[in-house]
Amino acid sequence: MQCVYGEAGPRASPVSPQADGAGNNGLYDxxxxxxxxxxxxxxxxxxxxxxxxxxxxxxxxxxxxxxxxxxxxxxxxxxxxxxxxxxxxxxxxxxxxxxxxxxxxxxxxxxxxxxxxxxxxxxxxxxxxxxxxxxxxxxxxxxxxxxxxxxxxxxxxxxxxxxxxxxxxxxxxxxxxxxxxRPNDTKPPPGLSDEVVRQAEKLRAIGSDDIARLATKQLAEAIEVSAQRFDLRVIGRWPAMLSEHFFARLKQHHPEALIVLSHYSIVLAAFRDRWWVGPWDRMLLSAVSRALPESEQTRLDWRMEQLESVLDRHAGVSDQVESKT
Structure with missing residues (x-):
């Protein structure tokens, strides 16, 4: 039988890895x-x-x-x-x-x-x-x-x-x-360490009004979850659930709100070993330190060094939970 090839359709031309991808007319190289x-x-x-x-x-x-x-x-x-x-x-x-x-x-x-x-x-x-x-x-x-x-x-x-x-x-x-x-996780979570319990209790005591109390309660729960399960969705839980009122305080760099924000670094530290999270816990802590005047740090008894030690003890805890489960 005679072998006949049809008309060749459009193809992407071979390109080097240095190509910027802007001129391939929507095709992939x-x-x-x-x-x-x-x-x-x-x-x-x-x-x-x-x-x-x-x-x-x-x-x-x-x-x-x-x-x-x-x-x-x-x-x-x-x-x-x-x-x-x-x-x-x-x-x-x-x-x-x-x-x-x-x-x-x-x-x-x-x-x-x-x-x-x-x-x-x-x-x-x-x-x-x-x-x-x-x-x-x-x-x-x-x-x-x-x-x-x-x-x-x-x-x-x-x-x-x-x-x-x-x-x-x-x-x-x-x-x-x-x-x-929503994960399909039926395994019972492990117990919380004394350090995580202390940090959660400290957070819950910070709130000075209903708006702050709700935000600190939500963050304390996120810290506890980050220590119990290897579910990365907990990273987004607190930012997504924050009330508009507390979010506005953060935008205004309200000192007490920034203190609460600094404790979100504990959640991030649990997933430090994930490539896309990496050093975000330290970057967040550093950002709060730059935004919070030294006078306010003294008044509110906030020291970056104390939280840094907490982060190092909490770092990678999610992967440890994963390996155990």
Missing amino acids: ALDLLLMHRFATVTALQLFPSAEATHVWQNILPVSAHTEPLLMHGILALAGMDLARMDSDARSTYRTRAFHHQQMGLSIFQDMLQGDSAAQIHTVFPFSLMLVILAFASAHSEAAEPSVDAILDLFALFRGPRALATANYTAIAESEYYVLL
């Missing part, structure tokens, strides 16, 4: 293939550590990304940030490509939010989580540490997934993405 391989084999395993959530990141989302450009851009951005920390020689290349995909995804994301986001919830909800992770990861290699105001901008990202989940809870609950919202 060799560097993007490398990023997808990294995501499926390494990056996805380091996002949410529960087995159910890892299955979603590693298997469900890459398949969905085949037909959803928003998810594809998010996946490749995450992998680019992950690789940027591993390869010093190509760090600039990976970061540039990661930011390229993040910006491409943001453009699509904003268009979807302006339209019928409920109809696209299975796409916009996972991407909203990716944005939070990307914000954490990108700060690691910045020349300057984040300020309190920059950290509060990050908190605003946490409130996005919460709003989407609240408005579309039924649709998410009936999908495979539900494990990204």
Whole structure:
């Protein structure tokens, strides 16, 4: 039989890893293939550590990304940030490509939010989580540490997934993405250490009015959860649940509110070993120290050194819990 080839369709031209990805007319090149391989084999395993959530990141989302450009851009951005920390020689290349995909995804994301986001919830909800992770990861290699105001901008990202989940809870609950919202964990949590109990009690005693008491109660609960389970979602619990009144105090750099904020570093320290969290506990503590005048530190009996020792004892506790369970 005669062998006849059909007309060749459009293909992406081979490009070097130094390409910036801006001129490929929406197609993906060799560097993007490398990023997808990294995501499926390494990056996805380091996002949410529960087995159910890892299955979603590693298997469900890459398949969905085949037909959803928003998810594809998010996946490749995450992998680019992950690789940027591993390869010093190509760090600039990976970061540039990661930011390229993040910006491409943001453009699509904003268009979807302006339209019928409920109809696209299975796409916009996972991407909203990716944005939070990307914000954490990108700060690691910045020349300057984040300020309190920059950290509060990050908190605003946490409130996005919460709003989407609240408005579309039924649709998410009936999908495979539900494990990204609520874990399926039936194991009894281990007991709390004396140090964690002391810090939680100290926090609960700080609140001087109903607004502060609610914020400190919520943060104390988050600290306790971070010491008992290896669920990274606890990182976003406190920023997402904060009342607008307390959030306003943080924006105004209210001294007592900043003291409360400094204790959020304990939650972050529990997940220091995760690549996208890394040294965020120390960066937060340093930002509060710069924003809080020395006179207020003295008046409120707040010393950065005391919390630093707590962070070091609490660091990596989530991975210790994971290995035990």
